[in-house]
Amino acid sequence: MIMVVGVNGVGKTTTIGKLAYNYNKAGKSVLLGAADTFRAAAVDQLTIWSERVGVPIVKQQMGSDPAAVAFDTVQSGVSRGSDVIIIDTAGRLHNKLHLMDELSKIKRVMNKVIPDAPMKCSWCWTAPQARTPWNRPNSLPPPRK
Numbered sequence: 001m002i003m004v005v006g007v008n009g010v011g012k013t014t015t016i017g018k019l020a021y022n023y024n025k026a027g028k029s030v031l032l033g034a035a036d037t038f039r040a041a042a043v044d045q046l047t048i049w050s051e052r053v054g055v056p057i058v059k060q061q062m063g064s065d066p067a068a069v070a071f072d073t074v075q076s077g078v079s080r081g082s083d084v085i086i087i088d089t090a091g092r093l094h095n096k097l098h099l100m101d102e103l104s105k106i107k108r109v110m111n112k113v114i115p116d117a118p119m120k121c122s123w124c125w126t127a128p129q130a131r132t133p134w135n136r137p138n139s140l141p142p143p144r145k
């Protein structure tokens with residue numbers, strides 16, 4: 001399971017398209033989960049990637065609970081026997097605690113379906129943003145599980 005997280009507009013969804021393409025090419029069965037239910041057209045954007053790459057997608061309508069989408073996606077991945085599940089999330093700043101807590105919730109519900117699944121939480125950065133934590137370490141919230 002890969003949960004892709006990061007600040008707004010850094011390339012999360014595009015990275016998911018690239019990952020899906022490469023895993024698919026390597027013969028793995030991939031399932032995408034559209035858990036960015038916040039930004040307008042985010043679900044449509046990921047749907048276009050799923051069609052380009054030729055992999056299935058689990059989605060709900062905009063505004064629905066992202067954790068519910070992630071839960072459905074993992075459940076669907078289990079019943080389909082998917083090798084790789086990739087979850088898109090809405091962009092957020094790392095110092096907005098309530099938004100970081102939402103990510104913790106998404107991760108928790110994914111682990112409810114497969115408690116011992118190998119899970120990678122991939123934080124997307126742009127080059128200038130990658131320098132921010134080193135310049136302003138106090139801007140980071142305490143580590144979240």
Ligand SMILES: Nc1nc2c(ncn2[C@@H]2O[C@H](COP(=O)(O)OP(=O)(O)OP(=O)(O)O)[C@@H](O)[C@H]2O)c(=O)[nH]1
Pocket residue numbers: 006007008009010011012013014015036039042089090091092124
């Ligand atoms: N040149 C270049 N552009 C990129 C790359 N990755 C993403 N982009 C562009 O950056 C813009 C934002 O990319 P998205 O993948 O939508 O970023 P996101 O993090 O999902 O954005 P939000 O969901 O709004 O937070 C789009 O116009 C992409 O085409 C990259 O590696 N190179």
Ligand SMILES: [Mg+2]
Pocket residue numbers: 012013014036042088089091
């Ligand atoms: Mg996106």
